Amino acid sequence: MKPTPSRLLLAHRQIPHFSPPRTIRWRNNATLSPSSSTINQDEIAHFSKLSSQWWDEKGEFGMLHSMNPIRMEFVRNKLVEIAQEDSSPDVEVDGSKVFHGLNVLDVGCGGGLLSESLTRMGANTLGIDASGSNIAIASHHALQDPLLLSNSPTGKGKGKLTYQHTSVEDLLSKRGPESFDVVCSMEVLEHVDNPRSFLDSCARLVKPGGHLFLSTISRTPLAYFLTIFAAENLFRLVEPGTHTHSKFVNPQELIEFFAQYRSSPPPALSHSPPYPPSSLESTQNEETTKSRPWITKLNAQGVPSRLEAETRGIMYLPWRSEWVLAPRGGGVGGLVGDVKKLTELCNYMFWVRKPQKE
Amino acid sequence: MLTTTSSHVLNNARRCCSSSRLVRLISTSTEQKDVVIVGGGPAGLAFAAALGSSKVVSENLRITLIEAGDLSKTKAWTQPEGTFSNRVSSITNSSRGFLEDIGAWSLVDQGRTCSIEEMQIWDGVSDARITFSASDSMFPGGRPRELSRLTENLNLQRALLHQLASNPSVELADKVKVESITREENSEDSIGGGWPLVHLSDGRTIRARLLVGADGFNSPVRKYAGIQSYGWAYDTHGVVGTLFHEPRGPYMPPNTIAYQRFLPTGPIAFLPLSETASSMVWSTKPYLASALKSLDPAVLACMINAAFRLPEVSVRYLHTRILEAAKAGTPLSLKQVREEIEFRERSHDISTRSAYSSLSLTNSSGIPPEDADSLPPLVTGIQPGSVASFPLRFSHAESYIGEGAGSRTVLLGDAAHTTHPLAGQGLNMGLGDAESLSKCIHNAVLRGGDIGSYSSLAPYPLERYFENHKLLAAVDKLHKLYSFTAEPVVWARSVGVEVLNELDTVKTAMMMQAGSHRNMPRPGRVGIDVATNGLEMFASGLNTARSIGEGAVGILGAVVKQLVNPTVRRK
Structure with a gap:
């Protein structure tokens, strides 16, 4: 299908809205009430409409299918790296077992x-997903796979899979903070209404010493060109309307957010109403009672320590129909400075670790 | 394990997809397997063994191999010393590296294999000759000992079965036929389901996460997958047999040189198995193949010797003679054939002391005639019962992965491609597939992938399809080119203009060393660094070859020398 002229025009009109890279432009919604969620109803309607196509590997979500292996690789390698760091040097962490027994939340x-x-x-x-039809599809699809079924002999040693139709805010108020070893939210941040509040809810759900993984898209002209102009309008690899450029988030913005972000005090010490979504202001007000920020130091290029946080570009190579993970920054054979930034101009992965309890 | 906390969601899922029927289907008569391999030939067994050798794969996946034949016979296979099975393969160093990695090569009976150190190939019409030698090939860490290792297929299959016996994670179901393959009743939507159900002759039904077709040219798995295969039958049959001969004399190199002469009817190849036995693959027209097969073994031995030695016009004449005699119902006697050959040799001025004489049978202990190492030893006998023939064809599946209604299927080995045996690459391609696909599955498991999904399998064709196609096409072109007798074509192929690219492709496939195009990061084995290094070494080796230009016949000859480093001899 060819894009209709009107859509192309509409898409072009968004270009002047580009903000210069590295300018922090959080759309902080002043009218947020404590109970409101970050869910955007239009986005939910969009994905509900497409939900039956989730498992068509050549369909609307084909790009996500081909992206999934490298997302998993990034998560696995990071967990292995940190587990190796935490254990004695003579123990070799087995990458195939590093997930065993972990409680993992997949938001969206x-x-x-x-x-x-x-x-x-x-x-x-x-x-968890805010779209009920997504949850229905996901539950049904998992039923086909005996590895994911509880009564299957192969189910032993495997994790337990649960789906729930809820928002991250509701889950936080129901489960309480520090419930998960790992919280992942892949290709979600660019679809939520209030990214600060969303990140805060995700971060609170992570246990101390646990991990938060994100994948999202940079707010750059290149990302506009690739993810919206090319992928949606030109080649129709992705349904038009999937992405909104102004919602994209730059890697540096995430790093700066977590360089300021401090975890709330443990719930037992707090008498405030249960876990309202915090804004930056409230974070700063309670600073004295909180632990260190999640990211404590940045080098001259603004890159955090690999034990605190990491960003890695991911790129789609059309001639191989394959996604690849950019080589990691710093160190021998790694990318430094501007080259690293070039790889993160479009899609990228983000990882940050919650500080251990002091 | 799957639980859904939101009950309306689960109901919703049930309603829309009749999953209760599905659950019943899974839980009653159907077994569940992650990898079902159909076919217990060398490629299928190697693939199963490769999967079993990966700790991650064998801990996480349940694997079944189905074979209609009796694998216990293959596992217990023995053959008296000095005799050989007629199906042999030239295992390249690259394939051998893979077999070593999976722990199968050490189980191959090395005493029954033979090192090939040199390969001589010449044009039946013009006698232009090229030589590949182990010392030409470049690989990191010095010269390899050999170009390849001639190995009986059964020797390899037996080794793979022994490797598999020590690995309980792979179930071998032999003496069982695949009755049919059906697609699991799908739900009304495209959310999931549609897994292949493999119905076996013993009543079992296996629901396969991934169905692997290693089931040969007429692959039922490929038919189920709906994958088209294009290609054609060559108007050619391959006649195979085990040949006996005198050992090479004391002034001669040992029997480690493979010979192949391209006759217009097809190439005849001589492949050493031991000092006194070698294997033959004679590709020729089907009518000639059946005439050759019905010959008295002593007469056939004479025909083989003549096919390597006499000028093409006389070889053609001899073939006419045996065809006429067969038609008349009065097959040629040994005496008649020897007289015919004697006459032709005399008229071509071939001295009985020459290496090109089939009749000299000179004492092997004497000083060998000039050019003796340009020709295989004279065949003195043929192992009884070893002569057989089979049709040759070119085919390549249009895809290696099934999609849509044929999803969760993948092809390897002869199910994916068949080739002319002239480059000896059929089995090597199958082993290359087995290595690549097993690596792909290993990686998918490490990323939590559904190994039956297209996304998990996609790297496999990316790595293999073009690689195989290049080689299939090169072999196909060589076969066709050498069937011409027209002067310009013969001239062009003799000086190398026409065949440069094809020879380079074939040569690369034959001589690539472990670690140069193989980059499987198995624990403790060659990694990507070594692989890159290997390619650099290969490139620099070609530069070295480029400098050996002197003595070439004209500019075209020099080009040939630069690229394939052959020895061009015009007789």
Whole structure:
């Protein structure tokens, strides 16, 4: 199908809205009430409409299917790296077992692409999504796979897979903070209404010493060109209307957010109403009672320590129909400075670790 | 394990997809397997063994191999010393590296294999000759000992079965036929389901996450997958047999040189198995193949010797003679054939002391005639019962992965491609497939992927399809080119203009060393660094070859020398 002229025009009109790279432009919604969620109803309607196509590997979500293996690779390698760091040097961490027994939350699980993979790797996975039809599709699809079924002999040693139709805010108020070893939210941040509040809810759900993984898209002209102009309008690889450029988030913005972000005090010490979504202001007000920020130091290029946080570009190579993970920054053979930034101009992965309890 | 906390969601899922029927289907008569391999030939067994050798794969996946034949016979296969099975393959160093990695090569009976150190190939019409030698090939860490290792297929299959016996994660179901393959009743939507159900002759039904077709040219798995295969039958049959001969004399190199002469009817190849036995693959027209097969073994031995030695016009004449005699119902006697050959040799001025004489049978202990190492030893006998023939064809599946209604299927080995045996690459391609696909599955498991999904399998054709196609096409072109007798074509192929690219492709496939195009990061084995290094070494080796230009016949000859480093001899 060819894009209609009007859509092309509409898309072009968005170009002047580009903000210069590295300018922090959080759309902080002043009218937020404590109970409101970050869910955008239009986005939910969009994905509900497409939900039956989640598992067509050549369909609307084909790009996500081909992206999934490298997302998993990034998550696995990071968990291995940190587990290796935490254990004695003579123990070699087995990458195939690093997920075993972990409680993992997949926020915005969609059809369950990532949730199923996490479960196969041995994680006890909870997939949540704001779209009920996504959850129905994900639940149904998992029924087909005996590795994911409880009564199957192969189910032993595998993780437990659960899906729930809820928002991250509701889950936080129901489960309480520090419930998960790992919280993942892949290709979701660019669809939510209030990214600060969303990140805060995700971060609160992580146990101390646990991990938060994100994948999202940079707010750059290149990302506009590739993800909206080319992928949606020109080649129709992705349904038009899937992405909104102004919602994209730059890697540096995430790093700066977590360089300021401090975890709330443990719930037992707090008498405030249960876990309202915090804004930056409230974070700063309670600063004295809180622990260190999640990211404590940045080098001259603004790159955090690899033990605190990491960003990695991911790129689609059309001639191989394959996604690849950019080589990691710094160190021998790694990318430095501007080259690293070039790889993160479009899609990228983000990881940050919650500080251990002091 | 799957639980859904939101009950309306689960109901919703049930309603829309009749999953209760599905659950019943899975839980009653159907077994569940992650990998079902159909076919227990060398490629299928190697693939199963490769999967079993990966700790991650064998801990996480349940694997079944189905074979209609009796694998216990293959596992217990023995053959008296000095005799050989007629199906042999030239295992390249690259394939051998893979077999070593999976722990199968050490189980091959090395005493029954033969090192090939050199390969001589010449044009039946013009006698232009090229030589590949182990010392030409470049690989990191010095010269390899050999170009390849001639191995009986059964020797390899037996080794793979022993490797598999020590690995309980792979179930071998032999003496069982695949009755049919059906697609699991799908739900009304495209959310999932549609897994292949493999119905076996013993009543079992296996629901396969991934169905692997290693089931040969007429692959039922390929038919189920709906994958088209294009290609054509060559108007050619391959006649195979085990040949006996005198050992090479004391002034001669040992029997480690493979010979192949391209006759217009097809190439005849001589492949060493031991000092006194070698294997033959004679590709020729089907009517000639059946005439050759029905010959008295002593007469056939004379025909083989003549086919390597006499000028093409006389070889053609001899073929006419045996065809006429067969038609008349009065097959040629040994005496008649020897007289015919004697006459032709005399008229071509071939001295009985020459290496090109089939009749000299000179004492092997004497000083060998000039050019003796340009020709295989004279065949003195043929192992009884070893002569057989089979049709040759070119085919390549249009895809290696099934999609849509044929999803969760993948092809390897002869199910994906068949080739002319002239480059000896059929089995090597199958082993290359087995290595690549097993690596792909290993990686998918490490990323939590559904190994039956297209996304998990996609790297496999990316790595293999073009690689195989290049080689299939090169072999196909060589076969066709050498069937011409027209002067310009013969001239062009003799000086190398026409065949440069094809020879380079074939040569690369034959001589690539472990670690140069193989980059499987198995624990403790060659990694990507070594692989890159290997390619650099290969490139620099070609530069070295480029400098050996002197003595070439004209500019075209020099070009040939630069690229394939052959020895061009005009007789």
